[in-house]
Amino acid sequence: MLRKRLVAGNWKMNLTPSEAKKFVSELKGALINKDAEVLVCVPDIDITAVSEAVSGSDIKVGAQNMYFEEKGAFTGETSPLMLKDAGVCYVVIGHSERRAYFHETDEIVNKKVLKAVEQGIVPIVCVGETLDQREQGITVDLVRLQTKIALKGLTEKQVAEIVVAYEPVWAIGTGKTATSEQAEEVCAAIRNVIGEVYGKETAEKTRILYGGSVNGKNAAELFAMENIDGGLVGGASLKLEFADIVNC
Numbered sequence: 001m002l003r004k005r006l007v008a009g010n011w012k013m014n015l016t017p018s019e020a021k022k023f024v025s026e027l028k029g030a031l032i033n034k035d036a037e038v039l040v041c042v043p044d045i046d047i048t049a050v051s052e053a054v055s056g057s058d059i060k061v062g063a064q065n066m067y068f069e070e071k072g073a074f075t076g077e078t079s080p081l082m083l084k085d086a087g088v089c090y091v092v093i094g095h096s097e098r099r100a101y102f103h104e105t106d107e108i109v110n111k112k113v114l115k116a117v118e119q120g121i122v123p124i125v126c127v128g129e130t131l132d133q134r135e136q137g138i139t140v141d142l143v144r145l146q147t148k149i150a151l152k153g154l155t156e157k158q159v160a161e162i163v164v165a166y167e168p169v170w171a172i173g174t175g176k177t178a179t180s181e182q183a184e185e186v187c188a189a190i191r192n193v194i195g196e197v198y199g200k201e202t203a204e205k206t207r208i209l210y211g212g213s214v215n216g217k218n219a220a221e222l223f224a225m226e227n228i229d230g231g232l233v234g235g236a237s238l239k240l241e242f243a244d245i246v247n248c
Contacts, residue, residue, distance in 0.1 A: 003204075003205065003206075003207050003229045004035075004036070004037055004207070004229075005035065005036040005037065005223065005229055005230045006036065006037045006039065006163060006207055006209060006229060006230040007036050007037070007038055007039070007230045007231055007233065007242075007245055007246045008039040008040075008041055008062065008090070008092075008124060008163075008165075008209065008230070008231070008232050008233065008237075009039065009040045009041060009233050009236075009237025009238075009242055010041045010064060010092060010095070010211070010232055010233065010234050010237060011040065011041065011042050011043065011046075011064075011237060011238060012043075012064070012097070012234065013043060014043070014238055015042070015043070015046060015238065016045075016046075017045060017046050017048075017049040018049070020042060020046040020049055020050050020053070021049045021050065021052070021053045023238070024040065024050055024053045024054055024059065025053055026240060027040075027059070027240065027242065027243060028053075028054065028057045028059065030240050030243035030247075031057075031058070031059070031243050031246055031247065032243075032247050033246050033247045033248075034058065036230065036246055037058075037060065037230075038058060038059050038060065038246050039059070039060045039061070039062050039090055040054075040059060040060075040061060040062065040237065041061075041062035041063060041064050041090065041091075041092050041124075042061065042062070042063070042064070043064065044063060044064075044078050047061060047063065047083070047086045047087065047088060048086055048087075051086065051087035060089050060090065061087055061088055061089065061090075062088055062089065062090030062091055062092065062124070063078070063083050063088045063090070063091045063092070064091070064092045064095070065078070065091070065092065065093070065095075065098060066078055066079065066080050066083055066091050066093070066112060066115070066116065066121075067079055067080075067112070067115075068108070068111035068112045068114070068115040069115075070115075070119075080115055080116055080118075080119040080121055081119065083121060084119060084120065084121060088121060089121065089122060090121065090122045090123075090124055090163070091112075091116050091121050091122070091123055091124065092123075092124045092126065092165075092232070093109055093112045093113055093116065093123045093124065093125050093126065093150075094106075094109035094112070094113075094125055094126045094127070094146075094150060095126045095167070096126060096128055096167055096169045096172060097172075100169075106145075106146060106149040106150065107149065109125070109146075109149070109150050110149055110150050110151075110152050110153065113125055113150055113151065113154070113162070114153050114154070117154060117158050117161075117162065122161065122162060122163060123162050123163070124162075124163045124164075124165050124209070124232065125147075125150045125151070125162060125163065125164050125165065126164075126165045126167050126211070126232070127143045127146040127147055127150065127164065127165070127166060127167070127190070128143065128146075128166055128167040128168045128169050128172075128212075129142050129143065129168055129169060129170075130169045130170060131169070131170035134168065134170065139168075139186060140185075140186065140189045143166065143186055143189060143190060144189060144190075144193040147164060147190055147193050147194065148193060148197060150164075151194070151197070151198075154198075156198045156199055156201075156202045157202075159194060159198045159202050159206060160198075160202045160205035160206055161205075162206065163206075163207045163208075163209060164190055164194075164206065164207070164208050164209070165208070165209040165210070165211050165232040166183065166186050166187050166190060166208065166209070166210055166211070167210075167211040167212050167232060168182075168183075168186075168212050170212075171212030171213050172211070172212050172213070172234060173213070173234060173235060174213060175213055176212075176213060177212055177213040177214070177215075177218055177222075178210070178212055180218075180221045180222050180224070180225055180228075183210045183212075183222055183225065183228060184225040184226065184227055184228060187208045187210060187225065187227040187228050188226070188227045190208050190227075191203045191204075191206065191208060191227050194206055207229040207230065208227055208228065208229055209228070209229060209230045209231050209232045210222050210225075210228045210230075210231055210232070211231060211232030211233065211234065212234075213234070213235075214231040214232075214233045214234075214236060214245060215233075215236045215241060215245070216236065216241045216244035216245055216248070219231060219244075219245040219248050220248040223248065231245065233245055
């Protein structure tokens, strides 16, 4: 089955609204690949400026996080209704930095996934292991468990429309990258567990990304793997190198 490629940039906590607007204006002119879906996941304060700047282009805008309630006394949080109204169509959920620094559990990730899907926002669900966990040989078991819990309560149709991103924690921002074979092994395991729970047809439709020091030099090899449908790109998404990744 042919799954549409997705290259998503995760800007993390970088770029002011004015910087963001200038950057995406330059990025638009550097993109020549019309076959891949292109997404920038930006800080909440940049969403409006970026949405305006990408108007008329094929670049879509995503958020990096959201709360699992629609409104209420949750100071500092952003609801899915706010994101939708601002033009967001994707949201990153369960990134390892959210899990490590803000103590998000698998259960919280699941609540956010369910709420995003309910509100028509496509979640990019992040799963992945630390270096210690990889050295213990539990990578596949851990990622299978994270995936099962994150998607709990979704229907087959809903799972087919979400995105899962495999991000080995040890490769995020370190310059280290999983080999294409390592990345493929885990992405295949994710597809297998989705198939076990939701059926093979659903698994074949679900897009699975690799994230972890993706750059212009290694992207083509990674994206050539059978079960890798694109990338969740960190540092390189803040440079015009992001266009090179998309164009490859």
